[in-house]
Amino acid sequence: MKFVTATDNQEVFVGLVTNSKVLPLRRAEQKKSQEVNIPETMLECIELGEKFIETAQSLATWVENAQLEDELYIPIEELTLLAPIPRPKKNIFCVGKNYVEHAIELGSKDDIPEHVMVFTKAPTTVTAPNAVVPNYQDVTSELDYEGELAVIIGKKGKGIPKEQAFDYVFGYTILNDMTARDLQSRHKQFFLGKSLDNTCPIGPWIVHSSAMENPNHLQIQTRVNGELRQNSNTENFIFPIEEVISVLSKGMTLEPGDIIATGTPAGVGKGFKPPRLLHPGDEIEIVIEGIGTLRNKVEL
Numbered sequence: 001m002k003f004v005t006a007t008d009n010q011e012v013f014v015g016l017v018t019n020s021k022v023l024p025l026r027r028a029e030q031k032k033s034q035e036v037n038i039p040e041t042m043l044e045c046i047e048l049g050e051k052f053i054e055t056a057q058s059l060a061t062w063v064e065n066a067q068l069e070d071e072l073y074i075p076i077e078e079l080t081l082l083a084p085i086p087r088p089k090k091n092i093f094c095v096g097k098n099y100v101e102h103a104i105e106l107g108s109k110d111d112i113p114e115h116v117m118v119f120t121k122a123p124t125t126v127t128a129p130n131a132v133v134p135n136y137q138d139v140t141s142e143l144d145y146e147g148e149l150a151v152i153i154g155k156k157g158k159g160i161p162k163e164q165a166f167d168y169v170f171g172y173t174i175l176n177d178m179t180a181r182d183l184q185s186r187h188k189q190f191f192l193g194k195s196l197d198n199t200c201p202i203g204p205w206i207v208h209s210s211a212m213e214n215p216n217h218l219q220i221q222t223r224v225n226g227e228l229r230q231n232s233n234t235e236n237f238i239f240p241i242e243e244v245i246s247v248l249s250k251g252m253t254l255e256p257g258d259i260i261a262t263g264t265p266a267g268v269g270k271g272f273k274p275p276r277l278l279h280p281g282d283e284i285e286i287v288i289e290g291i292g293t294l295r296n297k298v299e300l
Contacts, residue, residue, distance in 0.1 A: 085257055
């Protein structure tokens, strides 16, 4: 199951994606029962847990049996997709240097971490698939891309054992951890360089965990203007997803809707010699197996 946050220029809604069409779940529920219990936002839907998934499945079955697909489903190209969670409640958790080759390309073998390395991005960084990302030429001359698999937490938990970590996952999406490398270097920390407004595209949808067989074994690629820059597999994680969740939750409560970016493979712009950073008008495409494509352009 794939869930989007989208708008048809009438309202913003949570929808179920099926065969390149989207079922607005609240509209379908109202058509079926003349009342609406499904929440308006993705965050609230995630908080409902399994009840939301069961309701979505039930509505999709009802629409099919009632032969109302043509009436209720909307072709995805007629919609504007937003980030699945347009405004997270918290900062986005980001795992740094989670691929050996990436740690080396920005440093050396001495930079390969022995423990999970975590920083965060402000909620105001989030932007939509297909959105134009500001070029921030007045702020940075080293805007970079980082294609990543993102994990969406589905239920509240603290002190989560690795063996139970996937029980706390709602689903998976794609995230571009865009970074102002010069700010990152100048300020000797990650937050400012990682937190420029609207520089964290997320989407195009969330794939529910039930549809993802093994998130620790997914092909991930990033192209800039059609040129392949990053090409790896999440099987190359230094710290797999279950370990990241367990470490984060040891002394901190994870909550529904929390977003964890799992790290980027080698091939970022800063890692090339000379660097191949982003310029106005560049198009970035991130493709992750089993999820889809996240596409954005840098402002001209």
